[in-house]
Amino acid sequence: MTGTAAILLVALLCPNALARHHSHATEDAPGHFDYYLLSLSWSPSYCLVHPADRDQCQGQGFGFVLHGLWPQFDAGGYPQQCQSHEGLDRQAQALGGRLYPSPSLMAHEWQRHGRCSGLGAADYFRTADRALALLRIPALFEAPRSDQHLSPQQILAAWRAANPALPPHSLMLACRGGELSEVRLCLSRDLQPRPCGQGVADGCPARPVLIPAAR
Numbered sequence: 128m129t130g131t132a133a134i135l136l137v138a139l140l141c142p143n144a145l146a147r148h149h150s151h152a153t154e155d156a157p158g159h160f161d162y163y164l165l166s167l168s169w170s171p172s173y174c175l176v177h178p179a180d181r182d183q184c185q186g187q188g189f190g191f192v193l194h195g196l197w198p199q200f201d202a203g204g205y206p207q208q209c210q211s212h213e214g215l216d217r218q219a220q221a222l223g224g225r226l227y228p229s230p231s232l233m234a235h236e237w238q239r240h241g242r243c244s245g246l247g248a249a250d251y252f253r254t255a256d257r258a259l260a261l262l263r264i265p266a267l268f269e270a271p272r273s274d275q276h277l278s279p280q281q282i283l284a285a286w287r288a289a290n291p292a293l294p295p296h297s298l299m300l301a302c303r304g305g306e307l308s309e310v311r312l313c314l315s316r317d318l319q320p321r322p323c324g325q326g327v328a329d330g331c332p333a334r335p336v337l338i339p340a341a342r
Contacts, residue, residue: 167193174339182231187228197240198244222256293320298313306336
């Protein structure tokens with residue numbers, strides 16, 4: 128059987144096979160997404176698990192830091208590892224270096240998520256910078272020197288009080304092992320706060336969670 132005949136036979140027997148392949152390729156195409164998810168990581172929680180990370184931990188004293196700006200799909204899921212020939216030139220590295228707590232995180236985020244934005248690296252980091260400027264971090268979380276235990280409702284209430292214009296269902300929490308891990312904000316492609324799509328939900332238990340002190 129020739130290659131052409133085999134393809135035609137697959138299409139006849141399983142008409143969705145080629146469609147699924149085409150859909151996957153389209154979903155992984157740079158610029159094909161519906162909205163952004165801005166993720167801020169609570170650095171002290173990260174440092175409890177990664178104490179050897181000298182750039183972010185070991186006395187740096189960080190509180191919330193940029194984890195990433197991630198393209199998302201309204202129906203759930205997200206593109207990743209999109210193909211792009213653009214790397215991180217000096218300009219992009221200089222911009223990203225002012226946003227992320229470590230060069231390794233900056234490079235990882237560009238490789239996995241930034242390329243899917245359809246933007247060049249420098250413009251992607253500029254977009255992340257503008258997204259960061261939209262959120263005001265509550266005074267409660269400005270690098271506290273002692274551990275705190277707060278319920279997810281208390282944490283969200285503090286963020287909403289500091290950012291009263293945020294629409295409902297646009298701000299989410301993530302926890303790991305009973306500790307606050309991240310605060311996430313959903314944004315339109317033009318960086319307007321908006322409700323999150325499917326698959327983005329609060330990931331913290333109902334009980335109070337640990338917010339480790341800055342280190």
